[in-house]
Amino acid sequence: MPEQPELTIQGWGPHPADASADASGERAPALEATLPKAARRHLARELGWTPRSTPPVGIDEIRLPASRLPDDARAALAGVVGEENVRTDRESRLRRAGGKSYLDLLRRRSGDASDAPDAVVLPGTTDETAAVLALCSERDVVVVPFGGGTSVVGGLAGIDPDDRPTIALDMGRMASVQELDVPSSMVRVGPGMRGPALEEALDRSGLMFGHLPQSWEFATIGGYAATRSAGQASTGVGRFDDLVAGLTLATPSGVLELGHAPASAAGPDLLGLAVGSEGTLGVITEVALRVRPKPATTAYEGWSFRTWAGGLAALQRLARHDLLPDVVRLSDADETRANLLNSGSAGARVLRGMLRARGHAEGCMLVVGWEGLPDIVRARTRAASALLREGGAIRLGRPVGEAWRKHRFGAPYVRDTLLDSGLLVETLETAATWAALPTVYDAVRRALRDSLTRGSRRPLIMTHVSHGYPTGGSLYFTVLADRDEELPIQQWLAAKRAATDAMLTAGGTVTHHHAVGADHRPWMDREIGPLGVEVLRAVKARLDPKNICNPGVLLPD
Amino acid sequence: MPEQPELTIQGWGPHPADASADASGERAPALEATLPKAARRHLARELGWTPRSTPPVGIDEIRLPASRLPDDARAALAGVVGEENVRTDRESRLRRAGGKSYLDLLRRRSGDASDAPDAVVLPGTTDETAAVLALCSERDVVVVPFGGGTSVVGGLAGIDPDDRPTIALDMGRMASVQELDVPSSMVRVGPGMRGPALEEALDRSGLMFGHLPQSWEFATIGGYAATRSAGQASTGVGRFDDLVAGLTLATPSGVLELGHAPASAAGPDLLGLAVGSEGTLGVITEVALRVRPKPATTAYEGWSFRTWAGGLAALQRLARHDLLPDVVRLSDADETRANLLNSGSAGARVLRGMLRARGHAEGCMLVVGWEGLPDIVRARTRAASALLREGGAIRLGRPVGEAWRKHRFGAPYVRDTLLDSGLLVETLETAATWAALPTVYDAVRRALRDSLTRGSRRPLIMTHVSHGYPTGGSLYFTVLADRDEELPIQQWLAAKRAATDAMLTAGGTVTHHHAVGADHRPWMDREIGPLGVEVLRAVKARLDPKNICNPGVLLPD
Ligand SMILES: Cc1cc2nc3c(=O)[nH]c(=O)nc-3n(C[C@H](O)[C@H](O)[C@H](O)COP(=O)(O)OP(=O)(O)OC[C@H]3O[C@@H](n4cnc5c(N)ncnc54)[C@H](O)[C@@H]3O)c2cc1C
Ligand SMILES: Cc1cc2nc3c(=O)[nH]c(=O)nc-3n(C[C@H](O)[C@H](O)[C@H](O)COP(=O)(O)OP(=O)(O)OC[C@H]3O[C@@H](n4cnc5c(N)ncnc54)[C@H](O)[C@@H]3O)c2cc1C
Incomplete structure (x- = not known):
C-alpha cells in the first residue's frame, strides 16, 4: 500500500516543501509564486481587492x-x-x-x-x-x-x-x-x-x-x-x-x-x-x-462555445442522444477567462488570440473526456463532435483537455495561498433539470452578487457544469471576494444563505455532491x-x- | 388515448374471438390449435403427462x-x-x-x-x-x-x-x-x-x-x-x-x-x-x-452457444467491457429445445438441422437486441460480436431475433391453454453475481426437480438470463409439470418453497423483478x-x- 500523506491541519496540503513557506508543508507558497501576474491583476480588478498578507496562526x-x-x-x-x-x-x-x-x-x-x-x-x-x-x-x-x-x-x-x-x-x-x-x-x-x-x-x-x-x-x-x-x-x-x-x-x-x-x-x-x-x-x-x-483509450479535448446558453443547449442534446462523454465540464465565460489567465502558458496566450479572432473572446470552454474501447470511443466521439459542431462549438483539441487533466486536483492547494492573501474562497453546487438549469444559474449568481457586493468590492463567480444526466446537469460555483476581516464568517454565511434560498426557489437541489452536513x-x-x-x-x-x-x-x- | 382492453378474469386474455372457445375472449384456444404436434409430444414425453381437459368453471x-x-x-x-x-x-x-x-x-x-x-x-x-x-x-x-x-x-x-x-x-x-x-x-x-x-x-x-x-x-x-x-x-x-x-x-x-x-x-x-x-x-x-x-436503428439477432457455461461466460465478458446489448436473453438447453419445437415453422426446422450439424444440438440460444444511433449500434455490435465469437458462439442472424421480438408478449396467453390441459405452469426469477449465477441455477433446478418429481412424472424447467448488469445477471425459470388435481396449490407451494430456499442459500435475491407481495x-x-x-x-x-x-x-x- 502506498504511503498515505496526512492532510495539513489548516488547509489543503502538504504543500511542496521547496515552494512552501515552511518545511512541514503546512504553509502554502506565496501568491506571486502561485498565480501569474495577469491573473493577479485580473483578480484585483474584478474584486476591487488589493493583495495583503493574512497568514494563519501557528x-x-x-x-x-x-x-x-x-x-x-x-x-x-x-x-x-x-x-x-x-x-x-x-x-x-x-x-x-x-x-x-x-x-x-x-x-x-x-x-x-x-x-x-x-x-x-x-x-x-x-x-x-x-x-x-x-x-x-x-x-x-x-x-x-x-x-x-x-x-x-x-x-x-x-x-x-x-x-x-x-x-x-x-x-x-x-x-x-x-x-x-x-x-x-x-x-x-x-x-x-x-x-x-x-x-x-x-x-x-x-x-x-x-x-x-x-x-x-x-x-x-x-x-x-x-x-x-x-x-x-x-x-x-x-x-x-x-x-x-x-x-x-x-x-x-x-x-x-x-x-x-x-x-x-x-x-x-x-x-x-x-x-x-x-x-x-x-x-x-x-x-x-x-x-x-x-480503459484501452482515453481522449481528452477542449471545445469552445460563443455563449453559455449555446453550451448548455449542446450538452442537453448530447444527453438526449446518450452521447455525454465520461468527463464533461462546461465553464461559463467568467470561469473560462480566469482559467486562461491562470494558466499563464504560451499555449494559453495563443489560444486566447485564436478565440478572440473567431468571436469567442467571451466564450465558454468545454472539456470532454472519453474512455473505453477504441472503436466505441471513436464512434461516440464522432457522433458527439457532430452534435457539438452543429451547436456552434469550435474544437480546441487535445492540449486543452490534457492541461485540465493534469491540474485536476490542483485548485484546493491554490486556495491556501488565496486565503493567505485576504480572500474569501468557497464553492457551492447544485443540480437541476435541463429546463431549470439556466434559471438556477442566474438566480444563484444574482444572490451571491447582491450579498457580496460592498461599494467597489464585488465577487468573482466562476461556474461550470460538472456532471451531465439524461434529465439535467449539475452546477458548480467557485466564489472569490475580498474577505471582510471583521466578520468573515458572517460575510460568507449571509452569501451562502442567499444563494441556497435562490437555488431551491429556482428548482435546484440543495446539494449535488457535497452532502448536507451541518451547513x-x-x-x-x-x-x-x-x-x-x-x-x-x-x-x-x-x-x-x-x-x-x-446528531449534528x-x-x- | 387507445382503447384499453380489460384483462379476463380467469387468465391472460382476451383471447382472439375466432380462436377462443367463446366469443367473450375469456376462453383460450385448444391445445392442438396452440402448440405444434412435435411440441406437444415433447412435453408429454418430458413431463410424463397426457393432455386432458381441465376447463375453469364459468x-x-x-x-x-x-x-x-x-x-x-x-x-x-x-x-x-x-x-x-x-x-x-x-x-x-x-x-x-x-x-x-x-x-x-x-x-x-x-x-x-x-x-x-x-x-x-x-x-x-x-x-x-x-x-x-x-x-x-x-x-x-x-x-x-x-x-x-x-x-x-x-x-x-x-x-x-x-x-x-x-x-x-x-x-x-x-x-x-x-x-x-x-x-x-x-x-x-x-x-x-x-x-x-x-x-x-x-x-x-x-x-x-x-x-x-x-x-x-x-x-x-x-x-x-x-x-x-x-x-x-x-x-x-x-x-x-x-x-x-x-x-x-x-x-x-x-x-x-x-x-x-x-x-x-x-x-x-x-x-x-x-x-x-x-x-x-x-x-x-x-x-x-x-x-x-x-431509436434510429434496431437490430435483433440470434446466436448459439454449445453450452450454458459458455454462454454465461460470454455474457460476463460483455458485461465487463460495457458491451451488453439493450436486450439480452440467453436460454438454457431445455428452453432452447422447447422454443425451437414450439415455433413449428419451416425456418426453425432448418435451424435445428444446422445446429445439430455444428454440434449445437444441445445448444443454448442467445437473443440480443441493439437500439440507438446507427454508428454507435454498429460499433457496439461489432465489438460485442467479436467477443461472442471468441466465446465460441455461432451467429444465427436476424430472423431468430425478429421471431423472438414478434412473440415477446405471447407466452402468458398460451399459459391459459396449458392450464386447460392439466398442467402446472409458473415462473420464478432471481438475480445473482456472475460468480454465483451458475450455483444458483443448479440449486434452483435441483430443488424444483426434487419437489415436483413423482414416479414417472417430472417437471420441465426452462431457464434464461433476461437481464445483465456489470456485476451479475438475472435468471428466469419457467416450470411445467403435470398438475396434481387433488392438491394443486400444495403441489406448487412446496416446490416454490424449496426453490426459494435454494435460491437464497446459493446467493440469489428472492426476486429480481416480480416483487415481494404476499408470496x-x-x-x-x-x-x-x-x-x-x-x-x-x-x-x-x-x-x-x-x-x-x-398490510398483507x-x-x-
Ligand atoms: C478540496 C475539496 C474538493 C472536493 N471535491 C469533491 C468532489 O469532487 N466530489 C465530491 O463528491 N466531494 C468533494 N469534496 C467533498 C468531500 O471530499 C466528500 O464529501 C467526500 O465524500 C468526503 O469523504 P471523507 O472520507 O473525507 O469523509 P469525511 O469528511 O471524513 O466525512 C464526511 C461525512 O461522512 C461521514 N462518514 C465518513 N466516513 C464514514 C463511515 N465510514 N461511515 C459512516 N459515516 C461516515 C462523516 O461523519 C461526515 O459526516 C471535496 C472536498 C474538498 C475539501
Ligand atoms: C404474464 C405476466 C408477465 C409479467 N412479466 C413481467 C416482466 O417482464 N417484468 C416485470 O417486472 N414484471 C412482470 N410481471 C409482473 C407484473 O406485471 C409487475 O409486477 C407489474 O409491475 C405490476 O403492475 P400492475 O399495474 O399490474 O400492478 P398491480 O398488479 O395492480 O399491483 C402490483 C402491486 O403494486 C401495488 N400498486 C399498484 N399500483 C400502485 C400505486 N399506484 N401505488 C402504490 N402501490 C401500487 C399493488 O397494491 C400491488 O401490491 C408479469 C406478470 C404477468 C402476469
Whole structure:
C-alpha cells in the first residue's frame, strides 16, 4: 500500500516543501509564486481587492479545549479497540477537528479548534465498531465517523444538542481490500481506504475503480458512501451511489448487511438509505464496489462555445442522444477567462488570440473526456463532435483537455495561498433539470452578487457544469471576494444563505455532491418536505435510539 | 388515448374471438390449435403427462362473498370521489380479485374469489387519494392500490391480520400525461397509465419510454414503480427504478413529493424508498419518468452457444467491457429445445438441422437486441460480436431475433391453454453475481426437480438470463409439470418453497423483478435481515400508523 500523506491541519496540503513557506508543508507558497501576474491583476480588478498578507496562526497557537471524555468511558473503549487506539493527544484531536470548508479553514487559521472531538477512536473490524456504538449508546457518548476529513459542509462539526462528550471514530485502520471478485467485477474494501490506494491495488489485475473527486488524494471510500459523492468522471463511470454494490452498516441496534444481488425487486432500496446517511444511522464498515477494466483509450479535448446558453443547449442534446462523454465540464465565460489567465502558458496566450479572432473572446470552454474501447470511443466521439459542431462549438483539441487533466486536483492547494492573501474562497453546487438549469444559474449568481457586493468590492463567480444526466446537469460555483476581516464568517454565511434560498426557489437541489452536513440542514425541510424529514427521523430513532450517531448533521433542528 | 382492453378474469386474455372457445375472449384456444404436434409430444414425453381437459368453471359460477364495507364508510368515500366511483357490483369486485400468478388463476378457475375486495374506489386526483387514505385510516378500512392487476406474487391478495373491510383503490381514472418536458427528457404521468398508451402519447414527439415487461399490455406505471419492475429491454434502457425521476406518494400521514433534481446528495434516497413499497406506505399518484428519442436503428439477432457455461461466460465478458446489448436473453438447453419445437415453422426446422450439424444440438440460444444511433449500434455490435465469437458462439442472424421480438408478449396467453390441459405452469426469477449465477441455477433446478418429481412424472424447467448488469445477471425459470388435481396449490407451494430456499442459500435475491407481495414475505428476514425489516416497519409506522396500507404484503408476519 502506498504511503498515505496526512492532510495539513489548516488547509489543503502538504504543500511542496521547496515552494512552501515552511518545511512541514503546512504553509502554502506565496501568491506571486502561485498565480501569474495577469491573473493577479485580473483578480484585483474584478474584486476591487488589493493583495495583503493574512497568514494563519501557528499550529502551536491553536486553542484546543480539554477532553471531556470520562475516564471510565475511555477505559471501556480501550477494552474494545485496545489502549493504543483511543487517543486524546493534541495532534490526534486537532487533525480530526472539522473538515475543509472555507469556514472550517477560517476557524483553524484563526486558532479556533473548539469543534475538535474529545477523543479519537480507531476500530479495526465491524464487530469492534458495533461494540463501540453499543458502548457509546449506553454511556451517552456522541460518535462522529471520520474518513478523510474532507467534508466541506460541516459533516464533522460534531454538534450535539445535548452537548455530550464526542469521539471521532476514525476508519483509518480499516483501509484494505477484503476480496476481489474478478468475474463479478466487484471489490470489497474497508471504509478507510483512499482512492489512490484502491487504484493501486486494482491496477495489478488490469482493473480500475475510477471515482475521481477533486478530494481524491485524501477522501475515503466510507466518506464517499456516507455523502453520495460524485467524481470528475461520474458522468461516465457513474456517481458513487451507482458504484456501491453493497455495504455493511454497524448501528447501535445491530449490523445491517445490504445489497447482495446486482439488482433486486425485494422491496424498497435499503442500500440507498444507508448511502448518504452521513453517519447519522451508524458507521459504514465495509463497501462492495463495482470495478471495471482500465480503459484501452482515453481522449481528452477542449471545445469552445460563443455563449453559455449555446453550451448548455449542446450538452442537453448530447444527453438526449446518450452521447455525454465520461468527463464533461462546461465553464461559463467568467470561469473560462480566469482559467486562461491562470494558466499563464504560451499555449494559453495563443489560444486566447485564436478565440478572440473567431468571436469567442467571451466564450465558454468545454472539456470532454472519453474512455473505453477504441472503436466505441471513436464512434461516440464522432457522433458527439457532430452534435457539438452543429451547436456552434469550435474544437480546441487535445492540449486543452490534457492541461485540465493534469491540474485536476490542483485548485484546493491554490486556495491556501488565496486565503493567505485576504480572500474569501468557497464553492457551492447544485443540480437541476435541463429546463431549470439556466434559471438556477442566474438566480444563484444574482444572490451571491447582491450579498457580496460592498461599494467597489464585488465577487468573482466562476461556474461550470460538472456532471451531465439524461434529465439535467449539475452546477458548480467557485466564489472569490475580498474577505471582510471583521466578520468573515458572517460575510460568507449571509452569501451562502442567499444563494441556497435562490437555488431551491429556482428548482435546484440543495446539494449535488457535497452532502448536507451541518451547513445544509436548515434547507432539508424544503428539499424533501417536512414529512420526508419525519421518515428519516423514524429510521434514525429505530437504529440510533439514543441519538449518538452524528446528531449534528443531515436532520434539521 | 387507445382503447384499453380489460384483462379476463380467469387468465391472460382476451383471447382472439375466432380462436377462443367463446366469443367473450375469456376462453383460450385448444391445445392442438396452440402448440405444434412435435411440441406437444415433447412435453408429454418430458413431463410424463397426457393432455386432458381441465376447463375453469364459468364466470357466473365464481363464488364472491358479500361486501363487508359499512354503509357509512361507503357514503364517506362517495363524498370524496363521487358516488359512481365507489363500486360494489359483482363484476367490479371480481375484476380486482388478486393478480395473475398460477395460484391466483387456480383459485379463479376453481370458482374461488374469496380474496376479492369489498369495494372498488377510483380516485381522480392526489388530493382525493390522500383524503381516501385519511378517511380509511380513521375508519379502519384496508386499502390495496390496484394498477393493472398483473401481480404474480400475491401483491393484491388483500390479506389483513385484523380482517378489516378492504377496498381496492383502482388508479384507472388517473391515467394520463400531466406534463411533457422535452428539453429535460421527462414526462409526468398518472399512475394508472399503461405502457401502450404512454408510448402512443410520446410517439408524436419522436420519443419513447421503452419499458417492456411481458405484462406490458395491461400493467400500469404506478404498478411498475410500486414493484421495481424490469422490462425486456432493461439491460439497455434501465430498470424501472432507474427511469423514475420523481414521484408523488399519498400516505395516511400526508403527501410526499420526492426526487426533483436529476441527482442529489441531500441525504438518503427517499425516492428509492417509495419505489418498491408495494402500496405499504401509501399510494403513488404521479410519476415523473425519463424518456428518450425513438431509436434510429434496431437490430435483433440470434446466436448459439454449445453450452450454458459458455454462454454465461460470454455474457460476463460483455458485461465487463460495457458491451451488453439493450436486450439480452440467453436460454438454457431445455428452453432452447422447447422454443425451437414450439415455433413449428419451416425456418426453425432448418435451424435445428444446422445446429445439430455444428454440434449445437444441445445448444443454448442467445437473443440480443441493439437500439440507438446507427454508428454507435454498429460499433457496439461489432465489438460485442467479436467477443461472442471468441466465446465460441455461432451467429444465427436476424430472423431468430425478429421471431423472438414478434412473440415477446405471447407466452402468458398460451399459459391459459396449458392450464386447460392439466398442467402446472409458473415462473420464478432471481438475480445473482456472475460468480454465483451458475450455483444458483443448479440449486434452483435441483430443488424444483426434487419437489415436483413423482414416479414417472417430472417437471420441465426452462431457464434464461433476461437481464445483465456489470456485476451479475438475472435468471428466469419457467416450470411445467403435470398438475396434481387433488392438491394443486400444495403441489406448487412446496416446490416454490424449496426453490426459494435454494435460491437464497446459493446467493440469489428472492426476486429480481416480480416483487415481494404476499408470496415472498417469509423470506424477507433472510433477504434484508431482521434489522432491515425493522427499518421498513419503522417507516411504515410513521406513514401508516393504523396499518391500513396493503398490510398483507412485503413485511413478514
Ligand atoms: C478540496 C475539496 C474538493 C472536493 N471535491 C469533491 C468532489 O469532487 N466530489 C465530491 O463528491 N466531494 C468533494 N469534496 C467533498 C468531500 O471530499 C466528500 O464529501 C467526500 O465524500 C468526503 O469523504 P471523507 O472520507 O473525507 O469523509 P469525511 O469528511 O471524513 O466525512 C464526511 C461525512 O461522512 C461521514 N462518514 C465518513 N466516513 C464514514 C463511515 N465510514 N461511515 C459512516 N459515516 C461516515 C462523516 O461523519 C461526515 O459526516 C471535496 C472536498 C474538498 C475539501
Ligand atoms: C404474464 C405476466 C408477465 C409479467 N412479466 C413481467 C416482466 O417482464 N417484468 C416485470 O417486472 N414484471 C412482470 N410481471 C409482473 C407484473 O406485471 C409487475 O409486477 C407489474 O409491475 C405490476 O403492475 P400492475 O399495474 O399490474 O400492478 P398491480 O398488479 O395492480 O399491483 C402490483 C402491486 O403494486 C401495488 N400498486 C399498484 N399500483 C400502485 C400505486 N399506484 N401505488 C402504490 N402501490 C401500487 C399493488 O397494491 C400491488 O401490491 C408479469 C406478470 C404477468 C402476469
